[in-house]
Amino acid sequence: MAYLVLARKWRPQTFADVVGQEPVVRTLRNGLARNRVAHAMIFSGVRGVGKTTLARIMAKALNCTGETEDKPCNVCESCREITAGNAVDLQEIDGASNRGIQEIRELKENIRFFPTKCRFKVIIIDEVHMLTTEAFNALLKTLEEPPEHVYFMFATTELHKVPITILSRCQRYELKRVSFVDLVAFFAKIAAREQVEISRRAIEMIAREADGSIRDGLSLLDQIFSFGGQRVTDEDVVQVLGLVDQQIFAHLARSLLAGDLAQCFDLLEKTYVAGIDLKRFATDLLAYLRALLICRTSPRPEALLEVSDQELAELRQLSGGHSPETLSMLFQLLFKGMSEMQYSAHPRLVLEMAFIKAVQAGQVTPAAALLARLDEMIKAGGGPQALPTAAPAAKEPEKPAVAAPQKPPAPPLPGGKTTIVPETPALADAEPELDSKVKKLEALVEKIAEPKNREKKGDGLASQTHAKDVRKNWDSFVAYVKERKPWMAQVLKLCENPREEEGKLLIRFDNPSDCTLLQGPEHVKDLSVYVLDFFQKDLRVRISGRADKAGEQGEAVLDGPKEERRALANDPLVQITVDVFGGQVGAIRTGPRFR
Template sequence: MSYLVLARKCRPQVFEEVLGQGHVTRTLQNALKTNRTAHAYLFSGPRGVGKTTVARILAKALNCQEGPTPVPCNRCVSCQEITQGISLDVQEIDGASNRGIDDIRELRESIKYLPARSRYKIYIIDEVHMLTGEAFNALLKTLEEPPRHALFIFATTELNKVPLTIYSRCQVFHFRRVALNAVVDHLKTLCAREGVEADERALRLIAKQAEGSVRDSLSLLDQILAFSPEEITEEKVQEILGFVDRRIINDTAWAVLENDGKRLLSRIAEVYEFGYDLKQFLRDLVDYLRNLLLIQLDAGEGSPADFTPEELAEMREKAGKVSPEVLEEVLHFLVRAEGELRRAPQPRLALEMTLLRAARIKEFVPVEEVLERLERTKEASSDNGKGKTSSFSAPPQVREEEPFYSNPSPSPRIARPEFEGEREGSSKGDPFPREKFLEFVRSRYLPLAAYLSHGVPRWAEDNLLEWDFREEPFQLRLLEANGNQKKLEDLVREFFRREIRVVCLGEDKKAAKANKKSDLPSPRGKRLSIQTVLTQPQIKDLIDIFQAEVAEIRLPQER
């Protein structure tokens, strides 16, 4: 073909032309100046950042007729043959297709012979990590003690797959991703050389999509030049490469931060109708929010390098409307949601639900605040002493009978009847010391105090104490079900230091039988009544903290 793509046409021919790898090129040039070149090099890094290009330049520098020199002439026969890829003494081997032990055996046989024309025989093996284990083992001895005229240059994108035995025999250089601004400047230079007018925003979009790969950026530029040979604008780049308009991304991000569900769904529908990739749209949204967070945290001037100065000024102006904590929570949520979106059978629905939930993050109460409110409620409960108990008051024996509720939402709290101390019989005039007695019971047996706190005590006779549970029949059944009647009489006798008979009053037998069927959990899975659940102090405390209501009751075995 007569046409040569930009990635090949504009390939660097000397070390100074290599973008963003100064730490590598400077070291190699100094090694050439001082005649300290190694017999084996290993270049690692992302795709399209110059590993094979630097390997070719190093081969030219070593075999140049004016060399070894840090600046190859590119005019001699050796330099031109290496540039064209036809040199007999510089062999480029694809490690992915020549990966077996037989290929390495052939290499070991050919390496014995002197170079045909050049100073060194150089083997450049690309994607060296693709070689088999047997091929690596066959290469070890030759790599450790190669002939004086031989030199190896390995390139790989996955350094972790290269055996340590190979790694330790090479000088290793790590290639970096090229900075976005450097790629943009390089694209500007190429467009000017090609006589094409290019908008800086359009070039930034190309450089951002390339993700630090110079080769990828040149391939994208080639594609866009085929679409629009005379002028490159942001709209044309978005059209040909399928990018979402940045204004849509910005508006969607602020719809999330401002909890505007209607605008959010409208933007998602617009993106879907245009046929954009929803996963890429979510990644662009996360990238915008990340840049907004960097601006808020003042993480260096110009950290979000893919924005123009006007866009940065607008983002700084808006950044004060949302706290960094909210941004961090939204980002954390969306990053985790990316994996779910990739696996979702309905990506649009998954994206809508994800962004709507992210928009409500500001409404969530922090865990620290919930714990603080819970602690205040517990302190108020202990100070009040009006029959409230902590959430740990239920005994282990009735754990399976504790109700479970779900789907909380705001609801008014049911008030508990207060005790009005009344004394009958021979001790008329003195109220029953309810609070002191309950405190005494708590010190002896906490669960019993929890049950008693729901009843009203009164003297029937001098030696007869009635504990009225007619307002709280459920607590009476719990008390009787665990054999606490005898414990209560013993504690009363110990507290008053005399023989006193205790009678617990509840509903009549007919009503009790009906309530027992409806209130107490049974093996058949009968439901507890909401009214009964609301009388429990644990439930009341939770309702206060979470502003909730009991909407449904499930037994433990039904969870």
């Protein structure tokens, strides 16, 4: 016997067999019971949800001569003929290939005659939206006054393409996408009847892939059953469907959120080597990130997601550790990457770029939370003195002794002692990453407050007393450097007449080649640190050879705006802004404000 594909073998023959269309089925049954069935009806919905199947069941029910109350009986001659596809009075037309006026004229000619065997003639036109305007117009007349012995049943995936004049003459039935839960249950039943051993997880993968369409799901089952035989493994399903195991997405999302770029690249490499289509991969990854975001923000994520209970628990666990803002940022960046991939000849590079951006963006803390925190600190008279209290308090947010969550912070005490209201436990639970951000912020506030405090406390004087004169102490400085970097001390010994000038330490060499090595940026940086530590002065180190004296002039001029820009980028206020809004410093432009 020829192999019958599952979609045909298991096509529902009664209303009770129909999967996932309860409201429509109930209405149709009621109409039959009360003898109130319209002579024209239209079934709409995405492909494979059972539009023509329902039309056929309806045709059987209308013509059923069985004794049962629940029609169709499926045993009377009429029912059997229709099931077998031999009923002369049931005409099925494919609207896509019979779309002209000529076909409709023939049809009209045909329905003038009474049915040969059945009670009614039933005309099913599939993809009815494909008919031409002339064909629709020709049909319209018939629909206005349909003969008593004829029923029209239309099916369409694109209801909006059917003229309103036609729609207004039909009873409309909108079929829904079949739910994930219904699909899983149905496919599991088919597998059991076909005596195929297959895991729940594999069935779920197929149901997810079917995306609401029973027919699509059944053809996938067909493929998988013929691939795996009576025992289908999860790997079979992954392979046949060209799917990526959901675990990879969980792993990848976790790595992105943890900022582990190496791991992300590694996972991408594995996917690439496995020959998986990267655009498809990115789409699936995005679906996973969407699931995370929904889990984090929706009170009932299960209503919006096609996931099993176990997957839902995993999604909850992962999303719970991050702010909605972080998840949303990740989603947006990946979405942008995916859109760019569609037009790129190098999808892998684009995806990698998206990973880099996502990792750089890191964790996002809601601006409102940070600003509120900043307000608190300012109100509390937040200065450097307050910070030591704040740090331990933030570490132990549960401690009730210091917690004063809802109240405004206490005013500064006369003795200059201030306290900072610690993180409220609830907030700390919700935003675990907030702590470190706040600490950073506190450090920045301290930085801003620093210069003023120094003046007040007379720190400037203190630093003067600790500061050492460059010329007098040069030899001790070289000795100091020698303990840390012997070669650098050797080079420094060669310089002539080092001197301090307008906040700069000028180190000149007779022979330019003597200082080439020392001029390397990382060495200049080290040297600057030694200078600061030893002389207790914040001096900019300038190294030059005699030959490029003229060049040094030029260098100094060039250095000006560069330094200015660097200072701008490092400005505490700019850094706070960057932190608060989770951004990066891009191009810095100085000069006349209005050009």
